[in-house]
Amino acid sequence: MSFSSLVQDLSLRDGGNNNPNAAAASRRPPPTVSSIDDRASHISRARSYASTAATSSMLIYPLFITDNDDDMNLVPSLPGQHQLGIGRLVSFLEPLVHKGLRSVILFGVPMKPGTKDALASAADDPEGPVIRAIRLIRRRFPQLYICADVCLCEYTSHGHCGILRDDGSLNNELSVDRISDVAVAYAKAGVHCVAPSDMNDGRIRSIKLKLIEEGIAHKTTLMSYSAKFSGCLYGPFRDAAGSAPSFGDRKCYQLPPGGRGLARRAIIRDMSEGADIIMVKPAGQYLDIISDAKDLGKDLPVAAYQVSGEYAMIHAGAKAGVFGLKEMAFESAEAILRAGATIIVTYFTPEFLDWLDN
Numbered sequence: 001m002s003f004s005s006l007v008q009d010l011s012l013r014d015g016g017n018n019n020p021n022a023a024a025a026s027r028r029p030p031p032t033v034s035s036i037d038d039r040a041s042h043i044s045r046a047r048s049y050a051s052t053a054a055t056s057s058m059l060i061y062p063l064f065i066t067d068n069d070d071d072m073n074l075v076p077s078l079p080g081q082h083q084l085g086i087g088r089l090v091s092f093l094e095p096l097v098h099k100g101l102r103s104v105i106l107f108g109v110p111m112k113p114g115t116k117d118a119l120a121s122a123a124d125d126p127e128g129p130v131i132r133a134i135r136l137i138r139r140r141f142p143q144l145y146i147c148a149d150v151c152l153c154e155y156t157s158h159g160h161c162g163i164l165r166d167d168g169s170l171n172n173e174l175s176v177d178r179i180s181d182v183a184v185a186y187a188k189a190g191v192h193c194v195a196p197s198d199m200n201d202g203r204i205r206s207i208k209l210k211l212i213e214e215g216i217a218h219k220t221t222l223m224s225y226s227a228k229f230s231g232c233l234y235g236p237f238r239d240a241a242g243s244a245p246s247f248g249d250r251k252c253y254q255l256p257p258g259g260r261g262l263a264r265r266a267i268i269r270d271m272s273e274g275a276d277i278i279m280v281k282p283a284g285q286y287l288d289i290i291s292d293a294k295d296l297g298k299d300l301p302v303a304a305y306q307v308s309g310e311y312a313m314i315h316a317g318a319k320a321g322v323f324g325l326k327e328m329a330f331e332s333a334e335a336i337l338r339a340g341a342t343i344i345v346t347y348f349t350p351e352f353l354d355w356l357d358n
């Protein structure tokens, strides 16, 4: 299934207001992406086997939104990428939307001193960067499909992806409860897709149930970072998001690089808990896992996140004259699509909009 048909599917579901069956539909359990017409999904799958050509509708562009409205800070380890204040967002997005940008994923970057605490209170602050950005983008660029990363690590004083016990280990119950509250707050602010990246057990189920309780599950896509591997490809992201853990690492709740079976189990778990899209992260080093995700989630879109380290490596290789930037960016995207992804989250999105146009 292509990203554009997913968007179309969601807009059909959202457009139920004039439909006499809408009230009945709203009483039914919320449809998931897997409930869409099977034939269409077979056709799109057949197409994706036949072609690995990237199109702009497959791309989601990650944006780092700070709480200083005028910020426009280049991230040195992530070539060409910025931390953006809300005041810069419209002028930044305008030319990209003009070139065909279809979707963004938002990461909040609280910079103001004293914002972070043990409970990540700022994550769902209505005046915080993510909720303000969701509202602004909905208003100014109604055609954009907006995803929001949902995690606590940007907002916790310790930089871990949940609430900690006194001994420094993650308290699963409290973490999941807090993360699902944050996801619901973003959905209520108008985001189209919530994307929990924390990897705490049970968070997909908890988010889905709260979205159902709030009556917004039918218009909120739940994209799960299902197979998120720990490793050394996240350095530039942590510079951009300011989310490096202050002690320890995330290896106890992210997958070890060799953990193919664990990844398959996590994908199956998240699908059974109600995920609408399965994500694999990083992408290029984990093509077998993307292929597994496609195999396990036959009617679910598979997203792959080409992470900061992959992007920075391609830039570094091109700068060193090892290969051309454009050629390697396309080769990497084509490999990801060949493995089975239909959505790519990538920092190359602005370049692809130019390159695909030519």
Ligand SMILES: [Zn+2]
Residues within 6 Å of the ligand: 151, 152, 153, 154, 160, 161, 197, 198
């Ligand atoms: Zn996190």
